[in-house]
Amino acid sequence: xxxxxxxxxxxxxxxxxxxxxxxxxxxxxxxxxxxxxxxxxxxxxxxxxxxxxxxxxxxxxxxxxxxxxxxxxxxxxxxxxxxxxxxxxxxxxxxxxxxxxxxxxxxxxxxxxxxxxxxxxxxxxxxxxxxxxxxxxxxxxxxxxxxxxxxxxxxxxxxxxxxxxxxxxxxxxxxxxxxxxxxxxxxxxxxxxxxxxxxxxxxxxxxxxxxxxxxxxxxxxxxxxxxxxxxxxxxxxxxxxxxxxxxxxxxxxxxxxxxxxxxxxxxxxxxxxxxxxxxxxxxxxxxxxxxxxxxxxxxxxxxxxxxxxxxxxxxxxxxxxxxxxxxxxxxxxxxxxxxxxxxxxxxxxxxxxxxx
Numbered sequence: 001x002x003x004x005x006x007x008x009x010x011x012x013x014x015x016x017x018x019x020x021x022x023x024x025x026x027x028x029x030x031x032x033x034x035x036x037x038x039x040x041x042x043x044x045x046x047x048x049x050x051x052x053x054x055x056x057x058x059x060x061x062x063x064x065x066x067x068x069x070x071x072x073x074x075x076x077x078x079x080x081x082x083x084x085x086x087x088x089x090x091x092x093x094x095x096x097x098x099x100x101x102x103x104x105x106x107x108x109x110x111x112x113x114x115x116x117x118x119x120x121x122x123x124x125x126x127x128x129x130x131x132x133x134x135x136x137x138x139x140x141x142x143x144x145x146x147x148x149x150x151x152x153x154x155x156x157x158x159x160x161x162x163x164x165x166x167x168x169x170x171x172x173x174x175x176x177x178x179x180x181x182x183x184x185x186x187x188x189x190x191x192x193x194x195x196x197x198x199x200x201x202x203x204x205x206x207x208x209x210x211x212x213x214x215x216x217x218x219x220x221x222x223x224x225x226x227x228x229x230x231x232x233x234x235x236x237x238x239x240x241x242x243x244x245x246x247x248x249x250x251x252x253x254x255x256x257x258x259x260x261x262x263x264x265x266x267x268x269x270x271x272x273x274x275x276x277x278x279x280x281x282x283x284x285x286x287x288x289x290x291x292x293x294x295x296x297x298x299x300x301x302x303x304x305x306x307x308x309x310x311x312x313x314x315x316x317x318x319x320x321x322x323x324x325x326x327x328x329x330x331x332x333x334x335x336x337x338x339x340x341x342x343x344x345x346x347x348x349x350x351x352x353x354x355x356x
Contacts, residue, residue: 005035005111030107034099041093042086049085053078057232057241080223080245083116083216084253105212110175113215117168120161127153129161131229157231164226171218175211213253220250 054075055062068074090108094101123129127148130140133155140162142153150157224246232240239247 005107030100030103034094034097037097038090038094038099038104042090045089046082046086050077050079050082053081053245056245078242078245080242080249083219084249102208105209106207109212109215110172113168113172113175113219116219117165117172120165120168123149123161124159131158131160132231134158158229160226160229163229164222167222167225168219171215171222174218175215220246
């Protein structure tokens with residue numbers, strides 16, 4: 001999964017913007033060496049969250065045996081809070097590294113979904129994750145003796161692990177395929193119309209941290225549906241403890257993401273501006289200003305070149321005229337302007353000389 005995330009970081013940068021934006025310096029580059037630290041940063045949150053999930057799912061037992069909460073040899077780990085808290089601690093480490101958190105979340109969306117799905121399918125090899133007992137034709141059982149992970153493995157039961165794994169692999173397809181369908185187009189060339197991919201322009205909700213939230217939402221739906229086939233006792237109506245934890249995690253995520261936006265919208269007079277949209281507007285305005293400045297500079301340079309060319313043409317014309325003038329002829333030039341007069345020039349009266 002780390003290798004897939006590293007390849008995704010090097011190729012697309014989570015599809016946060018156009019491919020040439022990173023080359024132009026508009027987006028920070030994703031450093032692959034940060035991926036190892038971010039992955040290690042997810043471990044503490046996953047461990048604490050997984051243990052907390054298991055304790056909440058078996059709260060009646062751990063209320064009577066509180067010393068067993070921190071005993072690693074007793075019990076197991078849950079999945080819901082492990083994914084949530086692991087994502088939070090990984091994002092915190094990325095923030096400490098001054099890495100673009102949103103783009104890293106976008107890169108990790110598909111590897112996380114694929115890892116969860118393949119992990120659920122791998123549980124079937126060890127006989128773990130068997131659901132409620134069933135006599136259906138598609139129920140599974142483990143007839144041979146072995147160290148199987150489920151209780152009563154020889155009894156036919158619903159393959160909950162296979163159901164969740166298949167749903168998660170389908171979620172991977174839902175996240176990946178639309179990105180290519182949006183780019184698919186027809187390129188005309190003479191009479192042949194071959195299919196081709198247009199310039200990358202991902203859907204708004206499948207980019208950056210939104211892509212990761214979409215992936216987590218699809219995983220929550222699949223996990224909630226698979227948990228309904230478990231053997232756990234019903235806690236509230238038709239819901240077991242794991243399903244309640246999933247609903248609480250989804251509600252908490254929605255509140256954490258929605259309340260700050262609502263508060264900012266109220267403080268700004270009811271106008272909520274998405275940071276990504278605002279950044280895109282700023283980038284577009286900067287590009288327009290740079291284009292206008294370049295056009296103005298080109299216009300001034302063209303005017304200067306035209307003035308230099310005009311002066312050079314005048315000098316060349318003067319030189320050619322001087323070469324064609326015969327020797328001793330007065331230089332030609334523009335006629336001098338004379339002031340208009342009322343009539344012919346009057347003769348001046350002779351001066352009278354005084355006798356000595």
